[in-house]
Amino acid sequence: MVDVETYINDLKETITHRDPNQSEFQEAVFTVLDSLKPVLKKHPEYVKANILASLVEPERVIQFRVPWQDDEGNFHVNRGFRVQFNSAIGPYKGGLRLHPSVNLSIVKFLGFEQILKNSLTGLPIGGGKGGSDFDPKGKSDSEIMRFCQSFMTELQKFIGPDLDVPAGDIGVGGREIGFLYGQYKRLNGFQGGILTGKGLEYGGSLARTEATGFGLIYYLNALIKDQGDTLKGKTVKISGAGNVAIYALKKAQENGANVVTVSDSNGYVYDPNGIDLATVKQIKEVERGRIKEYADRVSTAKYFEGSVWDLDIDYDIALPCATQNEIDETQAKLMVKDGVKYVAEGANMPSNSAAIAVYKDSKIVYGPAKAANAGGVAVSALEMSQNSERLSWTFEDVDNRLKDIMENIYQKSADADKEYDLGKDFQAGANIAGFEKVAKAMLAQGLV
């Protein structure tokens, strides 16, 4: 039988040859493939069944046009995507992203990551992702509604509560989910479990809004505790000022950390006294404004254009919560110089491969996205459960389950790290722990 190194190299070549321009997808897949080598050496049956060739190829890719009209009556056409990547352990599950950068490479990387992330939650959900290159920035509520209605008019043909259950991601929050859900219901009648992240009045789950950010801190607490350390008193940088960043900020502060930054795509604010949560929420959740406005309202804060990862201050913990590839090698080296001990990723793939190599070489303890930010999709799966049984659980109940799930995810990654003697590589540990469940399911189901 072919040896593991050759098998992985051949697979990488096939992927590069098939989709030479999909750099984000290649980056996500190659990292996972490299970390699975020890498992493949131990389990030749996965190589024999060529499981990985199936794992890296989506079950289905749907691409469609999304025509919509702006408030002045002009017509626009955007591109919509849904990648139904893997349903070995449950219906496709993953968010929808609205951002001008969205293309097939980005949706495929996100969908691929979602497979192993969803597996790590221990819940029965497969992997998928979707979105559009529509830019919600500066659009009126009516424009957002018309776009969402057009998007769902096409998407509704391909989703279902036991088939594919989308949710939010960048640019898709409660407002957009409401418009998407309304259009689905208009076309198909009531189907509670068709989307997650719904409003509480029509089948949403308590704690879904908070879940990714809170989950990140529950994961971080488990990771830090295992190193004999605590979050209390630590100085923290957060990037982003969206859903994940805001609730990571809230939970980190509740745990006694001093969070000194938040950011958006234009720049960041630095407040050595600690970021004021209520001001960020007002600017971002209520006014949908820019983070620059924070510095006009809080006298101890300063606003800077550019990346928060270029700010040179002493701090302990980095929580990137904005977008992919926001941290490069130079910025990772600055973290080392600044004394950072832990990085836990709220965003998907925020650190590029060279940055991750710096973390590992410098013994920064690194919590990768698919483990650290799995709380959002985990509570989405709990929303699906509540929809199925037509009940609503209390905030406390959902939050306690979320905490357990995140602690388990850390533990599974740490156990895999020990089993395969990876030397505190919780990224490889998460990849392996997520993969093993999916691989067993795929093997059991025959040629898939």
Ligand SMILES: NC(=O)C1=CN([C@@H]2O[C@H](COP(=O)(O)OP(=O)(O)OC[C@H]3O[C@@H](n4cnc5c(N)ncnc54)[C@H](O)[C@@H]3O)[C@@H](O)[C@H]2O)C=CC1
């Ligand atoms: N919402 C969720 O439940 C989950 C989100 N994620 C990931 O978390 C990240 C953030 O998502 P959300 O908070 O939901 O989105 P959001 O749309 O609520 O917020 C995104 C934030 O990132 C900022 N941002 C976007 N591009 C940027 C750039 N190039 N540089 C600096 N800041 C930038 C935006 O200004 C905004 O503040 C994404 O990577 C997403 O895939 C991961 C798991 C679940």
Ligand SMILES: O=C(O)CCC(=O)C(=O)O
């Ligand atoms: O809740 C969901 O299904 C979406 C979560 C998501 O998109 C993610 O984990 O990146």
